[in-house]
Amino acid sequence: MLCSGWRGRSRFGRALEFSVRPDFSIAQPRRTKRRGAEVRGVNQLRNGTRSGPADARRAPPGGPQPTPVLDLLSSGVLLREEWDELPAEVRAELAAQADTNAALTALMGRHLLTRFQADAVRAGDSxxxxxxxxxxxxxxxxxxxxxxxxxxxxxxxxxxxxxxxxxxxxxxxxxxxxxxxxxxxxxxxxxxxxxxxxxxxxxxxxxxxxxxxxxxxxxLVPGADLQATVAGGGPLPVHRAADLLRQVAEALAEAHRHGLVHRDIKPPNILVTPDWKAKVLDFGLARHSAQELTEPGVLIGSVGYMAPEQVEHPSRVDGRADVFGLGASLFLALTGRDPFPAGGDLMAMVARRLHGTVPRVREHRPELPAELDALVAKLMDPDPGRRFPSAAAAAAALLPFVSYRPPARAGAAGPPRPRVLVIDDDPDVRAYVRALLGDGYECVEAADGRDGLGRVEGGRFDLLVVDQEMPRLDGSKFIARVQQVAAPPVPMILYMSGRVPTESLGGLLLGGADDFIRKPFTPPEFLSRVRGLLARRGELGRHHGSGTGSRPPADVAPDATASTAVALLAQGACRLAEEVGAVDRGYHARIPQYVRALAAAVPHTGAYVRLSHPVFVDLLAKAAPAHDVGMLSVPPDTLSKRGRLDETERLAVQAHPTVGGHLLARLAAAHPEAVGVAVAADIAKGHHERWDGTGYPDGLRGEQIPLAARLVALVSVYDALRCRRPYRPALSHPRAVRVIVAESPGQFDPVLVYAFGSIADQFDRIFLAGAERL
CATH class of the missing domain: 3.30.200.20 (Phosphorylase Kinase; domain 1)
Incomplete structure (x- = not known):
């Protein structure tokens, strides 16, 4: 298809007809007849060194003239590969459009330019x-x-x-x-x-x-800064604020190790990602120990979050100035207020910073623990000698509050304390572990493996902390026996040893342990392992419907029953959908690979910890191809229609998640032993819901949408974009990634989008490998 054309006469009076190809070279002139005489034009219109839009500008009067779109393509503002993905007739229409505003509006409608880019072009600033x-x-x-x-x-x-x-x-x-x-x-x-x-x-x-x-x-980090996060959602819970600022402290410790002092730590310079990771940015005011660019008497930083010594001597500060900014930012995160509100002129603000008192968190939130209030006050002490001596020390001080939960109100029943069984023949080790766990856990002790086994048979535990070197029954044999005698759900197992080499401990996971730790261990190391294991137990237990427990109930065999049943169901449904044209050939093979790749890339924290468990991921990968089973209810003529769907056809298509979800839910109810069918039902019903709540059929929002459905929604859209449809051509991999990452705000879970962007090349390899097999 040619984009535009020009007709004219040669100097010999012959009729010529030139056509501009989509790549803006000039096609060979076509033979035309004029007044019965057959003539042939010259071979090609050339400038000699440049082609495309430059040729057009040098064309003879009446020849192809430059247009806004051609100029944007020539300059690189408009990407050639995205342009080439448009249908030929659309390219021809846009290339011939001489009105700048109309052309820019059309390009924005095609998502080839942003509004900011279009405004710059209108202003002549492309x-x-x-x-x-x-x-x-x-x-x-x-x-x-x-x-x-x-x-x-x-x-x-x-x-x-x-x-x-x-x-x-x-x-x-x-x-x-x-x-x-x-x-x-x-x-x-x-x-x-x-x-x-x-x-x-x-x-x-x-x-x-x-x-x-x-x-x-x-x-490019998704999310909002800490100030915007607090302004939009109010003060943060203690554990959330402590965890974010702990991450900031660890980042500052790394900067200080390289001799850099940030000097402008404040909430706007702390990004918070959708999965609650903190990212420090803007080192523009950083002071390097070997270089100094600060002019004497120049105020460096933001007064409200600036350490007092930085006001007086900005060129002499050390890492403790950043510790002050850390405390001031934590104050805002916990209270929603600036620690030193702006007011009066600059000199008055500076004076208050130098001679005022330290604000206290409990003045605004009296329900918070006194020790946290004292910690924030120490971080913001006017005397740097009384602050924490380093960012690393501040991070360690914040760590205990990462697992803080408010106590139950009087008369209210709080959640039961996790039950932990500590099995070690050394009473000092047992006492040390009990002290570390404190009052937040119900701790039971056993002096050897046989004693521990008897306690497991007689009661239910959430976590077993097991030593290897024990009389009568060592740790390895104990763990093997626990799998047989423990009532479901089997507790999490933390293996510890002071003699087994570190490189050998990993092999113990194959025997049934969930994690290992080498003695002697530090309190933060031990507590972080305990919290991680119990979090995994709670999240995966909710998925499997077993209250707590990281493994499926004992009466369900995931490999033999659930996985096989759901795999056969999904394969059959997907093959039928391929036959009627609802999905493309090879779809049933590609979707599980996409699912496994994305599940591995997602941060395994919070609700996403389920994606770290192989049983859940296996069920999810095998159930995913069945998500469009409801498309079998859509008439084939509607599926293959090239034009716009009418209202009846649109409603038929939008009903397929409900149809598929109900069909699979009935199967799951009839066969409760096939756990994966229930997962498939969640996916089928929810894969057209949107993160911002504008999807269908139920308008679910955010985490109301099942995690399985959110993940499959993204991978299925990627595959659909890569495949040709009656109403559009197949998109290239870069274009498909751009649609998902940059051009679909509010559609997908932002954590999944961020993870997808980091491993998008794997999706391309999966798609291309499937195409080669076909």
Whole structure:
């Protein structure tokens, strides 16, 4: 299909007809007849060194003229590969559109340009949208010295955050030096709680005589900053605030280890991801121990979160100044208030910072524990010598509050304490473990393996802490026996040893233990293992309907019954759907692979811990292909229709989740032993729900949607985008990723989207391997 054409006459009077191909080269002239004479045009219209839109600009009068779309393609603002994915007739129409506003509106409607890009083009500033290898997509915010944009690499298509030094600062050599010092500093820091620096550069000026454009590129992190998180949802629970600021403290400890002091730790510089991970950003004011760029008398940082010594001597501060900002940020997270509210002129604010008292958390939230109030006050002590001596020490102090839960109100029945059985022949070890567990756990002791086995037979436990070197029955044999005698659900097992080499402990997991730890261990190490195991037990127990317990009930054999039954059901349903054209060939083989890849990439915390358990993931992967079984109720003519669906047809399509969900739910009720069929029913009913609540059939929102359905919704959309449909062509892998990651706000679980973006290339390999087999 040709995009546009031109007709004219040669200097010999012959009729010529040229056509511009979609790649903007000029096609061979077609033979035309004029007044009965057959003529042939010249071979190709050329400029000699340039082609495409440049040729059009040099065409003879009446020839192909440049249009807004051609100019955007020529400059690179509009990506060639996305353009080529449009139907030929759409390309022809857009390429011929001479009205700039109409062209930009059409491109935005096709998701080829953002509104920010379109506004820049209208203002005649399209050159500002390109910076090195990157396209700017939309502004995200303002940093200390620059503007931050959402952008993408033009060739790799990787989404990034790009920080550009503002034009006002670009001419200042000292600030330019500080800007790149920040980039180099962050590039050296490899830590999961610090936003990584990926690239940096300097581009020529946009205008003659203007300043060069300087930028650096960072990971694009989903979520909102801590201040916006608290403003939108109110003060955080103690465990949530403590965990976030603990992560910040660990990031600061890494920066301090490299000789960097951030000097501007405050809530807007702490990003909070959808899965509650903290990311520190904006090292623009960082002080390096070997370099100093601070002018004497210049105030560096944000006064409300600034350590008092930083007000007086910003060039002399050490890591304890960041500890102060950490405490002030924790104050806001717990109370929803700034610790030192703005008021009066700057000098008055500085005076209050130097001579005022430390605010207390319990003045605003008296129900919080006194020890937490004391901790925050110590973090914000005006005297750096009385603060925690380092960020690492602050992180350790925050750790106990990560597992804090408020006590039950008087007269209210609180949740039962977890029951822990500690089996060790050393009474000192048993006493140490009991002391570490404290009053939050019901702790029972056993002096050897046989004693422990008798206690397991006589009662129910949530966790067993088992030593290897015990008389009468060692740890390995004890664990083997527990699998036989423990009433379901089998408790979690933490294996410990002081003699078995560390490299050998991992093999003990094959014998039935869930985790291991080497003696002697520190309190944080032990408590983190205990909390992790009990969290896994609770989350997986809820899925399996067994109250607590990480394993399925004893009367269910997942491999023999549940997995096989659901696999056969899903395979049969999917093959039928392939036959009627509801899904593409090979779909039944690709979907389980997508599911396993995405489940492995998701952070295994909170509700997502279920995706770390092989039994659940196995059921999910085998159940997933059945999710569109309800499409068998849709008339074949509707499935193959090329044009727009009418209202009746649309309702028939939107009914398929309800049809499929009810069918599978009835099967699950008739065969309760086949656990996976219930999982398949959840998926079928919920895979068209949207994270923002605008999906169907029930308009569920967020975590109301079953996790299995949220995950399958994303993988099924990816596969659908890669396959041709009657109403659109197949999309390339980069385009499909862009639709899911950047162009479908509110549709998918943001945690799953972030995980998908990190392993999207695996999806491409799975799809291509399936295509090759077909």
């Amino acid at each position: 050159a500002s949208l390109l910076l090195g290898h990157y396209r700017l997509l939309e502004p995200l915010g303002r940093g200390g010295m620059g503007l931050v944009y959402r952008a993408e690499h033009r060739h790799l298509r990787r989404p990034v955050a790009l920080k550009v030094l503002t034009e006002r600062h670009a001419g200042d050599a000292r600030l330019s030096s500080r800007f790149f010092l920040e980039a180099r500093a962050v590039a050296r820091l490899q830590h999961p709680n610090i936003v990584s620096c990926l690239d940096a550069g300097r581009e020529g000026p946009l205008r003659p005589g203007g300043p060069a454009r300087e930028y650096y590129v960072m990971d």
